[in-house]
Amino acid sequence: METEIRKIVCSVCGTKSSHTVITKIQEYGIQDIDLRPTGEHRNSMKFWVMECPQCGYCNGTLETPLDANRSYLESDEYITAGGSETENILVSRFIRKALVNLKNRDYAEAVKSYLYSAWVFDDENDDESAVECRKEALSIMENSRLLDDDNLLLLRADLLRRTGQFDKVISEYGEKFFNQPFILLASQYEVKLSKDGDVSAHNMSEIPGVKFK
Numbered sequence: 459m460e461t462e463i464r465k466i467v468c469s470v471c472g473t474k475s476s477h478t479v480i481t482k483i484q485e486y487g488i489q490d491i492d493l494r495p496t497g498e499h500r501n502s503m504k505f506w507v508m509e510c511p512q513c514g515y516c517n518g519t520l521e522t523p524l525d526a527n528r529s530y531l532e533s534d535e536y537i538t539a540g541g542s543e544t545e546n547i548l549v550s551r552f553i554r555k556a557l558v559n560l561k562n563r564d565y566a567e568a569v570k571s572y573l574y575s576a577w578v579f580d581d582e583n584d585d586e587s588a589v590e591c592r593k594e595a596l597s598i599m600e601n602s603r604l605l606d607d608d609n610l611l612l613l614r615a616d617l618l619r620r621t622g623q624f625d626k627v628i629s630e631y632g633e634k635f636f637n638q639p640f641i642l643l644a645s646q647y648e649v650k651l652s653k654d655g656d657v658s659a660h661n662m663s664e665i666p667g668v669k670f671k
Contacts, residue, residue: 459483459498466508468520470528473512477520480505488663488670491644492616494577496661503574507551516554518567526561540594544587549575556594565602566610569595573617580659592617608641615648620657627652643667 460482467474480502487496494500509516514531515524530536539553556571572595579588596617604610618627632649636642647665663670 459502461505466520468510468513468515469523470515470520470531471510471513473510475511475520477508478505488661490659490661491648491665492573492613492620492659494659503578504548506574507548507555507571509551509554514554515558516551517558518555522562524558524561525563526558530561542587542590546578546582549578549587549591552578553591556598560598565598565604568598569604569610569613572598573613576620589621592621596621608636608638611636612641612644612648615645619648619652620659622657624652624655640665640668 459480461478462481463476464479465474466477483499483502484497485495485499489495507516507518508520510520513528514537517524524530535541536554536557539550540557542550542553544550544553552571552575556568556575559565559568559571572591576588576591576595579585579591596614599605599610599614599617605614615627615631618624627648631645634645636645644662644665647660651660662668
C-alpha cells in the first residue's frame with residue numbers, strides 16, 4: 459500500500475488540515491461475501507474516512523459538501539454518533555459519516571459506512587455492536603428503495619443472516635431467482651448457512667459451484 463499526506467480543505471468550515479490518502483493498494487485474495495476485502499486493503503480502513511479537526515465533519519473526503527446546515531454537526535445526534543456510545547474513534551467516524559451520507563441522500567454510501575463500522579466491531583469480537591451496525595445498514599437499505607439491484611439484494615441476504623434473521627433469508631431467498639449465476643449461487647449459499655444457523659463471516663471461495671482463478 460502506498461499513501462501520501464495531503465492538505466485537504468474542509469468544505470464545511472474552510473479549515474485546511476493534513477490527511478493520509480491511499481494512492482495505490484494491491485488487491486489480492488478473495489473477499490468476504492459482504493464485500494470485505496483481504497490483505498492490506500482489509501487493514502486500510504482507518505484511511506477511508508476523514509475528520510475535520512475544527513468542526514468535526516466526517517466524510518470519505520472533506521471536500522465533499524454537506525447538504526445540511528453546519529449546525530447539524532453540533533447536534534446531539536451527530537456528536538454522539540447516533541447515540542452509539544462507542545469509544546472506538548474509527549467506528550464513531552464511520553457512523554458520523556453515515557449520518558452525513560443520509561443528509562446528502564447518498565443512501566448506498568450510508569449503508570457502506572455502517573457496514574464498515576460492523577467490520578471494525580468484528581475485529582474487536584464485539585458481536586453485539588456489529589449486529590446493531592448491520593441492522594442500521596439494513597434499515598437504510600429497506601427504507602430508501604435501494605433493493606432494485608441484485609448485488610444489494612445479495613448483500614441484504616448476508617446482513618440478515620449475520621444478524622440472526624434466518625427465517626427471512628430462507629423465506630425470501632429460498633426460491634428467489636437471479637439472472638447472474640454467481641449471485642444465484644451465493645444467495646443459495648446464504649440460505650444454506652441460514653438453515654444451519656450460521657452467523658459467521660464467509661468468503662466467496664466457499665460458495666459451492668463458484669471457482670476462482
